[in-house]
Every structure is written in structure tokens, then in C-alpha cells.
Amino acid sequence: MRWLGLSLAGPAIWAAGFTLVYALHGAGCAQGWTDIAVAGAVSLHALLLWSAWLATLAAGGLLLARLLAAAPKAPGLVRALPRAGAWIGLGATAFTLLPVALATSC
Amino acid sequence: MTDATADRTPAEARAETLAIPANPPQRALALHRALDRVWRNDRGWWGQVxxxxxxxxxxxxxxxxxxxxxxxxxxxxxxxxxxxxxxxxxxxxxxxxxxxxxxxxxxxxxxxxxxxxxxxxxxxxxxxxxxxxxxxxxxxxxxxxxxxxxxxxxxxxxxxxxxxxxxxxxxxxxxxxxxxxxxxxxxxxxxxxxxxxxxxxxxxxxxxxxxxxxxxxxxxxxxxxxxxxxxxxxxxxxxxxxxxxxxxxxxxxxxxxxxxxxxxxxxxxxxxxxxxxxxxxxxxxxxxxxxxxxxxxxxxxxxxxxxxxxxxxxxxxxxxxxxxxxxxxxxxxxxxxxxxxxxxxxxxxxxxxxxxxxxxxxxxxxxxxxxxxxxxxxxxxxxxxxxxxxxxxxxxxxxxxxxxxxxxxxxxxxxxxxxxxxxxxxxxxxxxxxxxxxxxxxxxxxxxxxxxxxxxxxxxxxxxxxxxxxxxxxxxxxxxxxxxxxxxxxxxxxxxxxxxxxxxxxxxxxxxxxxxxxxxGQRSRRDPWRAPTLDWSLALPTPSYTFASIPGPRQLDRPAGAVALPLARGEGLLPGAPRPRRELLVTTVGDARPDHVALLPGNSALPLAVAAAIGSFVLLMLAGFYALTPLSLVLVAVLVWCWGRGLVRQGDAAPVEVAPGLSLPVQTARRRTLGWSGNLCLLLANGTFFASLIFGVGFLSLVAPGWPAPPARAADAGAAGWVVVALLALLVAAICARLADARQRNGHVSGRPALAGVAGNAVALVAIAALALLHMDDPTQHARDALRGVLAGYAALHALTAGGLAAFAWQQLRRGEIATRHGGALPTWRLWQDFAAATALIGAALVIGQEALG
Missing domain, CATH: 1.20.210.10 (Cytochrome c oxidase-like, subunit I domain)
Structure with a gap:
């Protein structure tokens, strides 16, 4: 069960991050957070979206690093699937949330 | 669900699994007849039902x-x-x-x-x-x-x-x-x-x-x-x-x-x-x-x-x-x-x-x-x-x-x-x-x-x-x-x-x-495609019991065609039907070690009756007879109770020898039964339903054009009091469920925590009803009030469900069906009670948050 959980962890981190960023995006657009400047030209909305995206990337990266560093005593798919899951989660986080860096927010 | 991989390496786990001894071969026809008697459908049209x-x-x-x-x-x-x-x-x-x-x-x-x-x-x-x-x-x-x-x-x-x-x-x-x-x-x-x-x-x-x-x-x-x-x-x-x-x-x-x-x-x-x-x-x-x-x-x-x-x-x-x-x-x-x-x-x-x-x-x-x-x-x-x-x-x-x-x-x-x-x-x-x-x-x-x-x-x-x-x-x-x-x-x-x-x-x-x-078509030979999967090791068409003996590690590494005869002769695990009941093997999640023997219910018209009762609810709704729909729900509840009672009456709980020297307990001696796993899956679906409801509240609050809602009826001490009473009652019921569960495992079987659980859920129901009838705004007025009505209804339904499970466990305790090594409905009640308390708490926090943020 722990192995299954580890395999699901990477995509689950993406799912949580995707949900959080989408929720923050909707809430920020509705509440006018784009008009609140927090650090010079940076709006509260952008700050929150960037923070959530980077935090998700960090969590996914941390998981992957831990899995890669773990002693490879398990054979084949037992070792590979959690790592593949972590790569899937990290890649999906980087790609699907890239619009945080590229698109206008609202 | 039990975990087999946590403490041992996979190689060790496999070695242990492979050590299961083979059963001696028996006459395939005798096994077939005994198994078919137990597993086959009833005859005629009734058998189809x-x-x-x-x-x-x-x-x-x-x-x-x-x-x-x-x-x-x-x-x-x-x-x-x-x-x-x-x-x-x-x-x-x-x-x-x-x-x-x-x-x-x-x-x-x-x-x-x-x-x-x-x-x-x-x-x-x-x-x-x-x-x-x-x-x-x-x-x-x-x-x-x-x-x-x-x-x-x-x-x-x-x-x-x-x-x-x-x-x-x-x-x-x-x-x-x-x-x-x-x-x-x-x-x-x-x-x-x-x-x-x-x-x-x-x-x-x-x-x-x-x-x-x-x-x-x-x-x-x-x-x-x-x-x-x-x-x-x-x-x-x-x-x-x-x-x-x-x-x-x-x-x-x-x-x-x-x-x-x-x-x-x-x-x-x-x-x-x-x-x-x-x-x-x-x-x-x-x-x-x-x-x-x-x-x-x-x-x-x-x-x-x-x-x-x-x-x-x-x-x-x-x-x-x-x-x-x-x-x-x-x-x-x-x-x-x-x-x-x-x-x-x-x-x-x-x-x-x-x-x-x-x-x-x-x-x-x-x-x-x-x-x-x-x-x-x-x-x-x-x-x-x-x-x-x-x-x-x-x-x-x-x-x-x-x-x-x-x-x-x-x-x-x-x-x-x-x-x-x-x-x-x-x-x-x-x-x-x-x-x-x-x-x-x-x-x-x-x-x-x-x-x-x-x-x-x-x-x-x-x-x-x-x-x-x-x-x-x-x-x-x-x-x-x-x-x-x-x-x-x-x-x-x-x-x-x-x-x-x-x-x-x-x-x-x-x-x-x-x-x-x-x-x-002409009769097909067995495994016509020369496929490797176990389905093709079966006789054609497949028998009612599927496998005369459960495939073990020895059978898994061989082609499907090669294991057909050994399995039919009972050389796998749990061969035949020496006890006149439907038995199958439950294994662990990761490496599939034999864990216990599950006893499955036999043929039953109960599923048809439950579906018909649900159908009556649907038809009453379609006909617009809303006031009569509670009758259908009561009928469903009664039938579900009978369903649960049917599971209890499954007889002898003595361990079963599935292979020479390997005896396994039956499900009544295990906490993590198939039923427990099934309830976990059901709660996953239920949790998604609740999360979708929360999404709905958030979406309408933030995005819908008709907000902010008209001022809500002033939050008075009475409303807050009922919320607190409902949450406390559910919390007490959750503690009771844990207490009952822990005491059963420690050998102190007692009906009092279950009875207190029933009472806790009943109090919660009364509090939710009082809150809805005396303090909540008209749900037809605005989406905010309608959503709050749904949240209250959701909490009430779960208090009712958890209360029903507590009552079921209490009845089992009274009848002596729960013993030191048999938790009965207690683990399931605990799962649902925790869920009911947690979702009610989240729902209440959401409404309070809405009010606080204006």
C-alpha cells in the first residue's frame, strides 16, 4: 500500500497544485487581487500564483530527489513506478501551470 | 487495506509466498460437482432473479x-x-x-x-x-x-x-x-x-x-x-x-x-x-x-x-x-x-x-x-x-x-x-x-x-x-x-x-x-489463442465457481493451458467446497500474500428488492409525489439493514486450511475485510461528492453575478448554539466509535459506546433539524441559502447513516455477534462516523467563513 501511495504521490502533488493555482486564479480575478500591488509592480494575484506554482514544483522536485536517492534494492517496476509518477507530476506541474509565467491573468 | 511490502523486501516477500505447499490432486469431477452445488444459480426464472x-x-x-x-x-x-x-x-x-x-x-x-x-x-x-x-x-x-x-x-x-x-x-x-x-x-x-x-x-x-x-x-x-x-x-x-x-x-x-x-x-x-x-x-x-x-x-x-x-x-x-x-x-x-x-x-x-x-x-x-x-x-x-x-x-x-x-x-x-x-x-x-x-x-x-x-x-x-x-x-x-x-x-x-x-x-x-x-459454432478447444492469462485456463464455457482451486505461485509462472488440469484437480489453494458455503481467498495489496478466507453470500433476491425500492423513489419523484418519497427511503433503509444482517449469518468462523499446513482465519476474525475496503472506496466517492459541493459553494460565491447575496437573517445565539450542539454530538459519537472499536480489540466488548453513538447522532439530527427549521433563511430566496440547505441536508443524511451503523453494531453486540476477534460493524461505523463529523465540521466552517467575509 505504501508503494502504491508513493507511486500516486507525484501526480497527486500536481493535482493539488493545479487545483490550488486554479482556485487562486479564480478567487483573485473575482476579488480584484490584480489591482493590489505588494512589491512594486508585482500584484498580489501574481505573487500568490507564482508562490503556489513554485511551491508545487518544489514539492514535486523534493519527492523526485528523495526517490532517486533511495537505495535501489527493489527490482524493476517496484522502483521505477514511483519515480515515473514523480516525473509525471513534476513535468505536468511545469507544463500545465507555465501560463502563470506567460499569460495575462484575468 | 493491509500492507505487505512495508517490512520486507520484495524478494523476501516472494520467497515467503512461494513457500506455500501444493494440495494433493483430487478427482476433478468430484470437485466440480461439489463446487457447482454451492456456486451455481438457482434453477428457472427465479434463478435469474x-x-x-x-x-x-x-x-x-x-x-x-x-x-x-x-x-x-x-x-x-x-x-x-x-x-x-x-x-x-x-x-x-x-x-x-x-x-x-x-x-x-x-x-x-x-x-x-x-x-x-x-x-x-x-x-x-x-x-x-x-x-x-x-x-x-x-x-x-x-x-x-x-x-x-x-x-x-x-x-x-x-x-x-x-x-x-x-x-x-x-x-x-x-x-x-x-x-x-x-x-x-x-x-x-x-x-x-x-x-x-x-x-x-x-x-x-x-x-x-x-x-x-x-x-x-x-x-x-x-x-x-x-x-x-x-x-x-x-x-x-x-x-x-x-x-x-x-x-x-x-x-x-x-x-x-x-x-x-x-x-x-x-x-x-x-x-x-x-x-x-x-x-x-x-x-x-x-x-x-x-x-x-x-x-x-x-x-x-x-x-x-x-x-x-x-x-x-x-x-x-x-x-x-x-x-x-x-x-x-x-x-x-x-x-x-x-x-x-x-x-x-x-x-x-x-x-x-x-x-x-x-x-x-x-x-x-x-x-x-x-x-x-x-x-x-x-x-x-x-x-x-x-x-x-x-x-x-x-x-x-x-x-x-x-x-x-x-x-x-x-x-x-x-x-x-x-x-x-x-x-x-x-x-x-x-x-x-x-x-x-x-x-x-x-x-x-x-x-x-x-x-x-x-x-x-x-x-x-x-x-x-x-x-x-x-x-x-x-x-x-x-x-x-x-x-x-x-x-x-x-x-x-x-x-x-x-x-x-x-x-x-x-x-x-x-x-x-x-x-x-x-x-x-463448433465446440471450441480450451485456450484457442494460446494466451498466457488465467482466464484461458478455464473450461469452456466457464464453470459457476470459476476455479476449482485458487491458482498459487506455482501456477502463475506457467502457460494458461498447462495449469488447467492441476487447478481442476485441486492442486491450487482452497480446493473444492468441503464446507457448503462460497469461499474465496483474500490476499494482501502489494505482494498478494494469503491473508484470510472471505465467505460470500449466496443467491439472493435482495438486490432486486433494493433496486426496486430505489426505483419507487425515482418514480415518485417523477410523478411529483414528493411527500411520499420518504416511504421509499425508509424501505431502502430496512432492506439495507436486512442486507447487513445477511452478512452476519454466515456460520462457522473456524480457520480454514487452504493448503497443507497453511490455515487462514475467515473474515470475521479480520478487521481489514473486503467490506472495510469497499467502504473506504465508497467514502472516496462520497468525499469527492462533498468536495464538488464545496467547489459549488466557492464557485457561486466568487464568480456568480448575483452576489453578494441579500443580507442573511441575523446570526443569533440560537443558530450558533444548534451548530455547536450538532458538531459536539457528532464529535462525541466519533469518540464513542473509536472507544467501542478499541475496547473490542482489547477484549472488553460492551454495548454502551454504541448506544451512546446512536444517541449522539440522534442529537446531531435534532440540532440540524432545529437549525434548518428555526434559523436558516428560505432556501428559495438565493443560491447561498439553497447551498446551505444542501450542506445541512448532507450533514443530516450522514448523521442518519452513522447512527444507523451505530445501531447495527449495538444490535450485534447485544446478540453476542461481536467478540474479541470479531469486530462486526464496528470498524465500518468508525469510518463513517469520522467522515460524518469531519464533513459537518468543514461545512460549518465554510458557512462561518462566508458570514465572516461578508
């Missing part, structure tokens, strides 16, 4: 789905006849609307999903090396719910009151104002009725795959079909609840005027779209994954090799299961969503093509390295490649926002979805039918008819739908019944209609081929 066997029910699911497919196909032909000419007078607009709505609804909900459920139900126990699914009566309940729900929809069509708002029932078109009458209610209630069946199957399949694999069949080594079905069932548990919630909310709006989707009173039609597509897009993958599982099973054998990239395919399944939940907004690209959100979902829609492509390349690679043989299943597989890849590519086109805006709601989208669904599901299912028919019927196919059917279907399909891309690009909207001002669409539509009939003739031939094979 009470059947709970997975083989019977799996076939019944698939057979019924094929009937609905035929009906849906006839409706499609009516649509094509209407569209063959620009001013078709074949159908009037009202009837045309009903027919295209019913075509889509039938194909999605009454054909595709039940067909994949039926395939999983029929095959999984045979592939995994077990005798039946985890909850046979639940399988039967699912079937009856499916049948009754489908019949309600069909009856509505016959009486001219079928749904007419399109298969995704967009609001406000489907609201009470624009869709008076019961047409929309038929869809909302009938489809929700059918979805009970999907949830039953999902629970069933998840638990069976995780906990009933043959000893030694580790997760990482199980057949790919099981991986695909595991992904599918997990997606069904998470994907269906948003649609169930949406249907419940719309039905409440239509029946009781609580506004969830009506803009003037704080609702928003986009909430429907979000909830529908939260289900609707994963649904595409829910349909595709089992089909892909069949392909991954058939292709290597047809190519006389092994699948290429087993691990990559499992990783691709994992990716699809998650990513498919991040695409739903691409169905809503034109509703006015901010650019950044569009970009999130566009990116996810593009990304999901990657794991799909991984599978396609793995299949192509498998064919490349093997020696493909062009038997009938292979024809359909090649048809799949051609069609599905084209559908996938138009999917990538639609994922690109600017193109999507141009093609939205045109015949291009209709063409795309048919390429995906017929390419990704129907062709693989036809391959699967040709592949597994010898197992089903015990007979070999009749030459040539199947090939002729294939060519007619392939040519007919592409002739119909390839042209529809062009019709869409020329601007033809979907769902129109006449187009007198657009002569440029005429030849395309006429040609599509002609080819549509060619395709229909092909499907009719396909059905005839199946019937002739079942009736007139």
Missing part, C-alpha cells in the same frame, strides 16, 4: 448494453434520415430533440459504461485467479439499477416525454422555465439511478483487483487489463460524484425551486457545466482505458510475443488517470473564461496526448517485434489504430483555443467525439468480443461473416464521420434539424447518411455473427 454470480451478471450487463447499443443505433439512423435532406420532414423538432438527446444519453450511459463494467465484472475474477467479485450482491444491485434506470428512460421515449436538451443537459435550457414537463427530470433521475450501478461496479472492481489476486500475483506483475481496470474504477469513484451532485442540484431546483443555476437568484449555469465536465471529460478516459486494456491483452498474443513496455504502459495509465481530471474546461473554452485559465486547460489537454501516445507506440512496437497474425480481432485492432489516431489528432486540434473557438458546437466536434469513442471503444470492444467469445460461448466462430461486418463498419464509419469534419468546418452547427439556407451542406449530409446506413448494416452483421457463433 436471484443470481449474483459474476459470470452471469457480467454477461447480462454486456448483453443488455448491446440491446441499448442497438436502440441507440436506430435513433442515430433516424437522426441521419432527418439530416439527409435540408428540409427533412421526417421528424418534427420536438421529436428530433428527444431522439438526438436519447441517442447520446443511451450510448454514453446505457451502452459504453455498462459494457465496460460488464467486461470487467466478467473477466477480472477469471484473470486474477479468484472465484467471484468481492461483493456479488452489489454486482446484482448494480445490474438491476442499470436495467430499471434504462427502462425508465426508454419508457419516457415511448410516451413522448424523453429528455430533449442534449446529452449534457445544459442549464438554463434544462431548467424548469425552459424545459417544463418531466422530460429533463427523466434524465436527471434516470441517469442518476444508472450511476448507482457505475459506483457499485467501481467499488467492486477496485477491491477485487487490490485484494483478491491469486497468491503471488504481485501488483507489478498482474495482467495489464487489471491495471487498466484499476485505473478506470478509481476514475469512476472520483469522476461520477460531480455529475451525481449536479443532477441532484438541478432536480432540487426543478422540483423545489431552490436556485443553483438561475442567475437572478445567485446561481450560475456555468456551475452545471463545470460539474458536468468534471465528470464528462474523465468519462472519455473511463471508456477508453478498459478498451486499451483489451488491446494490451490481445495484441501481444496476436503477434506471438510479449507486450513491449509493460512498465511504461502502467506509468501511462497512472498519468492518464490524473491528467484526465485537468482537462474539463476545454469543453467550456467559449464561455468567457480568463486567458490564463484557458491556457492551463489547453496545456493539460495537449499534455494528455503524451501518455496516450506512449500506449499507441507500445502497441505498435509490440506488433513490430512480433509476428502479427491477421485473425478477426486483429482486423478490429487495425480499425482502432486508424480511427483512434485520427480522433486523437482532432482532439489535439480542439485543445488549441483559437481553433476551438472556430469549431465549437459544430459538426466537427460531433465527428471528433465519434472518432474517439467508436475508434477508442467500439473497435476494441469488437476485437474483445471476437477474442473472448470462445470463453463466453464455448464455441468457435463461423468464418468470414465477422470480416464482412468489419469492412462494412469501417467503410461506413469513415464515410459517415470523416465527412462530418468538413461539414463542421463549413459551419454546420450540431443538433439542428433543418438547414434550408445552406445548400453547401447538402451533399456532405446526404453522403454521411448513406454511409451511416452502411455502418448500421455492418453492426447488424456483427451481432448476427455473435449469435450464430453462440448457437451454431
Amino acid at each position: 436471484t443470481a449474483v454470480n459474476h459470470t452471469t451478471l457480467g454477461l447480462r450487463f454486456m448483453g443488455t448494453a448491446l440491446v441499448f447499443f442497438a436502440i441507440g443505433g436506430v435513433l442515430a439512423m433516424l437522426v441521419r434520415t432527418q439530416l439527409a435532406t435540408p428540409g427533412g420532414a421526417f421528424l418534427d423538432t420536438e421529436l428530433y430533440n428527444q431522439i438526438f438527446t436519447m441517442h447520446g444519453s443511451i450510448m454514453m450511459f446505457l451502452f459504453a459504461i455498462p459494457m465496460l463494467e460488464g467486461l470487467g465484472i466478467y473477466l477480472l475474477p477469471k484473470m486474477l485467479g479468484t472465484r467471484d467479485l468481492a461483493f456479488p450482491r452489489l454486482t446484482a444491485l448494480g445490474y438491476w439499477c442499470y436495467l430499471f434506470g434504462g427502462l425508465i428512460l426508454l419508457a419516457a421515449l415511448l410516451f413522448g416525454v424523453a429528455p430533449r436538451d442534449g446529452w449534457f443537459m445544459y442549464t438554463p435550457l434544462s431548467g424548469a422555465t425552459h424545459s417544463p414537463g418531466i422530460n429533463a427530470d427523466v434524465w436527471l433521475l434516470g441517469i442518476t439511478f444508472v450511476e448507482i450501478s457505475a459506483l457499485c461496479a467501481a467499488v467492486e472492481i477496485t477491491v477485487t483487483i487490490l485484494r483478491q489476486r491469486a497468491p503471488g500475483m504481485r501488483l507489478t506483475e498482474m495482467p495489464l487489463f487489471a491495471w487498466y481496470m484499476l485505473g478506470t474504477s478509481a476514475m469512476m469513484l472520483v469522476g461520477f460524484p460531480p455529475l451525481i451532485l449536479a443532477s441532484v442540484l438541478l432536480e432540487i431546483e426543478r422540483a423545489f425551486d431552490w436556485p443553483f443555476f438561475e442567475v437572478a437568484r445567485g446561481g450560475d449555469p456555468l456551475l452545471w457545466q463545470h460539474l458536468f465536465w468534471l465528470f464528462g471529460h474523465p468519462e472519455v478516459y473511463i471508456i477508453f482505458l478498459p478498451a486499451a486494456g483489451a488491446l494490451s491483452t490481445i495484441i501481444p498474443v496476436m503477434c506471438r510475443t510479449e507486450i513491449l513496455g509493460y512498465g511504461a504502459i502502467v506509468a501511462a495509465i497512472l498519468a492518464l488517470v490524473f491528467l484526465s481530471f485537468g482537462l474539463w474546461v476545454h469543453h467550456m473554452f467559449t464561455v468567457g473564461i480568463p486567458h490564463m485559465a484557458l491556457a492551463f486547460f489547453s496545456a493539460a489537454s495537449l499534455l494528455v496526448a503524451v501518455p496516450t501516445a506512449v500506449q499507441v507506440f507500445a502497441w505498435i512496437g509490440t506488433m513490430w517485434k512480433g509476428r502479427p497474425e491477421l485473425h478477426l480481432p486483429m482486423y478490429h485492432i487495425l480499425g482502432f489504430f486508424l480511427t483512434f489516431v485520427m480522433g486523437g489528432l482532432t482532439g489535439v486540434m480542439l485543445a488549441v483555443v483559437p481553433f476551438n473557438w472556430q469549431a465549437h458546437d459544430t459538426a466537427f466536434v460531433t465527428a471528433h467525439l465519434h472518432y474517439v469513442l467508436i475508434g477508442g471503444f467500439v473497435f476494441p470492444m469488437m476485437a474483445a468480443a471476437a477474442w473472448w467469445m470462445p470463453l463466453v460461448s464455448g464455441r468457435a466462430r463461423i468464418r468470414s461473416l465477422g470480416e464482412a461486418a468489419f469492412w462494412l463498419i469501417l467503410v461506413g464509419f469513415h464515410g459517415t464521420f470523416f465527412l462530418m469534419h468538413l461539414t463542421g468546418l463549413l459551419g454546420m452547427p450540431r443538433r439542428i434539424d433543418v438547414y434550408p439556407d445552406n445548400p453547401e451542406w447538402i451533399w456532405l449530409n446526404l453522403t454521411s447518411s448513406v454511409f451511416g446506413f452502411v455502418m448500421t448494416i455492418g453492426f447488424a452483421l456483427f451481432a448476427l455473427d455473435l449469435v450464430l457463433q453462440a448457437v451454431m
Whole structure:
């Protein structure tokens, strides 16, 4: 069960991050957070979206690093699937949330 | 669920598993007779009513789905006849609307999903090396719910009151104002009725795959079909609840005027779209994954090799299961969503093509390295490649926002979805039918008819739908019944209609081929394809008990044909039926170590009775007799109680010797039973339902135009008091559940905590009722108040459920059915009680937060 959980962890981190960023995006657009400047030209909305995206990337990266560093005593798919899951989660986080860096927010 | 991998390396685990000694061989015929006496269906018509066997029910699911497919196909032909000419007078607009709505609804909900459920139900126990699914009566309940729900929809069509708002029932078109009458209610209630069946199957399949694999069949080594079905069932548990919630909310709006989707009173039609597509897009993958599982099973054998990239395919399944939940907004690209959100979902829609492509390349690679043989299943597989890849590519086109805006709601989208669904599901299912028919019927196919059917279907399909891309690009909207001002669409539509009939003739031939094979085919030899999976080790057609003895580690490493005799002679585990009851082996999740013996219930009419009681609720709602519906719910509760009591009365709890020197306890001595796992799955689905409700509250609060809501009735001390009382009562009940559970494990069996649990839930119910009746605003006033009403109702329903479980446990304690080594209903009560308390707390916090933020 722990192995299954580890395999699901990477995509689950993406799912949580995707949900959080989408929720923050909707809430920020509705509440006018784009008009609140927090650090010079940076709006509260952008700050929150960037923070959530980077935090998700960090969590996914941390998981992957831990899995890669773990002693490879398990054979084949037992070792590979959690790592593949972590790569899937990290890649999906980087790609699907890239619009945080590229698109206008609202 | 128990974990086997935590403390030992896999090699150690396998060594331990492999050490299971073999049973001595016995006379196969004697074993067969003893087992058949225990496992077979009752005789005659009554036997059909009470059947709970997975083989019977799996076939019944698939057979019924094929009937609905035929009906849906006839409706499609009516649509094509209407569209063959620009001013078709074949159908009037009202009837045309009903027919295209019913075509889509039938194909999605009454054909595709039940067909994949039926395939999983029929095959999984045979592939995994077990005798039946985890909850046979639940399988039967699912079937009856499916049948009754489908019949309600069909009856509505016959009486001219079928749904007419399109298969995704967009609001406000489907609201009470624009869709008076019961047409929309038929869809909302009938489809929700059918979805009970999907949830039953999902629970069933998840638990069976995780906990009933043959000893030694580790997760990482199980057949790919099981991986695909595991992904599918997990997606069904998470994907269906948003649609169930949406249907419940719309039905409440239509029946009781609580506004969830009506803009003037704080609702928003986009909430429907979000909830529908939260289900609707994963649904595409829910349909595709089992089909892909069949392909991954058939292709290597047809190519006389092994699948290429087993691990990559499992990783691709994992990716699809998650990513498919991040695409739903691409169905809503034109509703006015901010650019950044569009970009999130566009990116996810593009990304999901990657794991799909991984599978396609793995299949192509498998064919490349093997020696493909062009038997009938292979024809359909090649048809799949051609069609599905084209559908996938138009999917990538639609994922690109600017193109999507141009093609939205045109015949291009209709063409795309048919390429995906017929390419990704129907062709693989036809391959699967040709592949597994010898197992089903015990007979070999009749030459040539199947090939002729294939060519007619392939040519007919592409002739119909390839042209529809062009019709869409020329601007033809979907769902129109006449187009007198657009002569440029005429030849395309006429040609599509002609080819549509060619395709229909092909499907009719396909059905005839199946019937002739079942009736007139020569007897098939065992394992005609020389396949490696355990299903082909069975006698043809398969016996009622599936395996005379459960395959053990010794049997797993050998070809299916080579293990048939040893298993039939009882050399596996748990041979025969020395005790007159239905027994199967439960194994651990990771490495499939034998854990305990589960005792399954026998044939029963209870599933039919429960489905009929639920059906009475649906019919009363449709008839508008809302005041009588509680009677149906009481009846359901009573029958569910009887269901639970039936589980208790399963006799001798002595350990069972499954192999020489290996005795295992029966389920009553285990905490983590199949039932416990099933409840966990159910709570996952329930949690998704609740999360969708929270999403609805957040979405309307933030995005809906009719907010802020009018001032709420001033929050007084009385309201706060009732909230506190309800939460405290649920908390006390949760503590009682834990106390009862802990005391039972420590040998101090007592009924008092369970009784206190009943009282706690009763107090919570009273408090919630007082809060709703005395302090909450009129729920018809605004969406905020309607949502609060739903939250209160949800909390009350769960207090009632948890209270019922506490009462059940109390009764078990009084009767002495719970002992030191037998927890009875206590672990299940604890699960539900914790869930009830947690969701009530979250709901209360949400309302308090809303009030605080103004």
C-alpha cells in the first residue's frame, strides 16, 4: 500500500497544485487581487500564483530527489513506478501551470 | 487495506509466498460437482432473479448494453434520415430533440459504461485467479439499477416525454422555465439511478483487483487489463460524484425551486457545466482505458510475443488517470473564461496526448517485434489504430483555443467525439468480443461473416464521420434539424447518411455473427489463442465457481493451458467446497500474500428488492409525489439493514486450511475485510461528492453575478448554539466509535459506546433539524441559502447513516455477534462516523467563513 501511495504521490502533488493555482486564479480575478500591488509592480494575484506554482514544483522536485536517492534494492517496476509518477507530476506541474509565467491573468 | 511490502523486501516477500505447499490432486469431477452445488444459480426464472454470480451478471450487463447499443443505433439512423435532406420532414423538432438527446444519453450511459463494467465484472475474477467479485450482491444491485434506470428512460421515449436538451443537459435550457414537463427530470433521475450501478461496479472492481489476486500475483506483475481496470474504477469513484451532485442540484431546483443555476437568484449555469465536465471529460478516459486494456491483452498474443513496455504502459495509465481530471474546461473554452485559465486547460489537454501516445507506440512496437497474425480481432485492432489516431489528432486540434473557438458546437466536434469513442471503444470492444467469445460461448466462430461486418463498419464509419469534419468546418452547427439556407451542406449530409446506413448494416452483421457463433459454432478447444492469462485456463464455457482451486505461485509462472488440469484437480489453494458455503481467498495489496478466507453470500433476491425500492423513489419523484418519497427511503433503509444482517449469518468462523499446513482465519476474525475496503472506496466517492459541493459553494460565491447575496437573517445565539450542539454530538459519537472499536480489540466488548453513538447522532439530527427549521433563511430566496440547505441536508443524511451503523453494531453486540476477534460493524461505523463529523465540521466552517467575509 505504501508503494502504491508513493507511486500516486507525484501526480497527486500536481493535482493539488493545479487545483490550488486554479482556485487562486479564480478567487483573485473575482476579488480584484490584480489591482493590489505588494512589491512594486508585482500584484498580489501574481505573487500568490507564482508562490503556489513554485511551491508545487518544489514539492514535486523534493519527492523526485528523495526517490532517486533511495537505495535501489527493489527490482524493476517496484522502483521505477514511483519515480515515473514523480516525473509525471513534476513535468505536468511545469507544463500545465507555465501560463502563470506567460499569460495575462484575468 | 493491509500492507505487505512495508517490512520486507520484495524478494523476501516472494520467497515467503512461494513457500506455500501444493494440495494433493483430487478427482476433478468430484470437485466440480461439489463446487457447482454451492456456486451455481438457482434453477428457472427465479434463478435469474436471484443470481449474483459474476459470470452471469457480467454477461447480462454486456448483453443488455448491446440491446441499448442497438436502440441507440436506430435513433442515430433516424437522426441521419432527418439530416439527409435540408428540409427533412421526417421528424418534427420536438421529436428530433428527444431522439438526438436519447441517442447520446443511451450510448454514453446505457451502452459504453455498462459494457465496460460488464467486461470487467466478467473477466477480472477469471484473470486474477479468484472465484467471484468481492461483493456479488452489489454486482446484482448494480445490474438491476442499470436495467430499471434504462427502462425508465426508454419508457419516457415511448410516451413522448424523453429528455430533449442534449446529452449534457445544459442549464438554463434544462431548467424548469425552459424545459417544463418531466422530460429533463427523466434524465436527471434516470441517469442518476444508472450511476448507482457505475459506483457499485467501481467499488467492486477496485477491491477485487487490490485484494483478491491469486497468491503471488504481485501488483507489478498482474495482467495489464487489471491495471487498466484499476485505473478506470478509481476514475469512476472520483469522476461520477460531480455529475451525481449536479443532477441532484438541478432536480432540487426543478422540483423545489431552490436556485443553483438561475442567475437572478445567485446561481450560475456555468456551475452545471463545470460539474458536468468534471465528470464528462474523465468519462472519455473511463471508456477508453478498459478498451486499451483489451488491446494490451490481445495484441501481444496476436503477434506471438510479449507486450513491449509493460512498465511504461502502467506509468501511462497512472498519468492518464490524473491528467484526465485537468482537462474539463476545454469543453467550456467559449464561455468567457480568463486567458490564463484557458491556457492551463489547453496545456493539460495537449499534455494528455503524451501518455496516450506512449500506449499507441507500445502497441505498435509490440506488433513490430512480433509476428502479427491477421485473425478477426486483429482486423478490429487495425480499425482502432486508424480511427483512434485520427480522433486523437482532432482532439489535439480542439485543445488549441483559437481553433476551438472556430469549431465549437459544430459538426466537427460531433465527428471528433465519434472518432474517439467508436475508434477508442467500439473497435476494441469488437476485437474483445471476437477474442473472448470462445470463453463466453464455448464455441468457435463461423468464418468470414465477422470480416464482412468489419469492412462494412469501417467503410461506413469513415464515410459517415470523416465527412462530418468538413461539414463542421463549413459551419454546420450540431443538433439542428433543418438547414434550408445552406445548400453547401447538402451533399456532405446526404453522403454521411448513406454511409451511416452502411455502418448500421455492418453492426447488424456483427451481432448476427455473435449469435450464430453462440448457437451454431463448433465446440471450441480450451485456450484457442494460446494466451498466457488465467482466464484461458478455464473450461469452456466457464464453470459457476470459476476455479476449482485458487491458482498459487506455482501456477502463475506457467502457460494458461498447462495449469488447467492441476487447478481442476485441486492442486491450487482452497480446493473444492468441503464446507457448503462460497469461499474465496483474500490476499494482501502489494505482494498478494494469503491473508484470510472471505465467505460470500449466496443467491439472493435482495438486490432486486433494493433496486426496486430505489426505483419507487425515482418514480415518485417523477410523478411529483414528493411527500411520499420518504416511504421509499425508509424501505431502502430496512432492506439495507436486512442486507447487513445477511452478512452476519454466515456460520462457522473456524480457520480454514487452504493448503497443507497453511490455515487462514475467515473474515470475521479480520478487521481489514473486503467490506472495510469497499467502504473506504465508497467514502472516496462520497468525499469527492462533498468536495464538488464545496467547489459549488466557492464557485457561486466568487464568480456568480448575483452576489453578494441579500443580507442573511441575523446570526443569533440560537443558530450558533444548534451548530455547536450538532458538531459536539457528532464529535462525541466519533469518540464513542473509536472507544467501542478499541475496547473490542482489547477484549472488553460492551454495548454502551454504541448506544451512546446512536444517541449522539440522534442529537446531531435534532440540532440540524432545529437549525434548518428555526434559523436558516428560505432556501428559495438565493443560491447561498439553497447551498446551505444542501450542506445541512448532507450533514443530516450522514448523521442518519452513522447512527444507523451505530445501531447495527449495538444490535450485534447485544446478540453476542461481536467478540474479541470479531469486530462486526464496528470498524465500518468508525469510518463513517469520522467522515460524518469531519464533513459537518468543514461545512460549518465554510458557512462561518462566508458570514465572516461578508
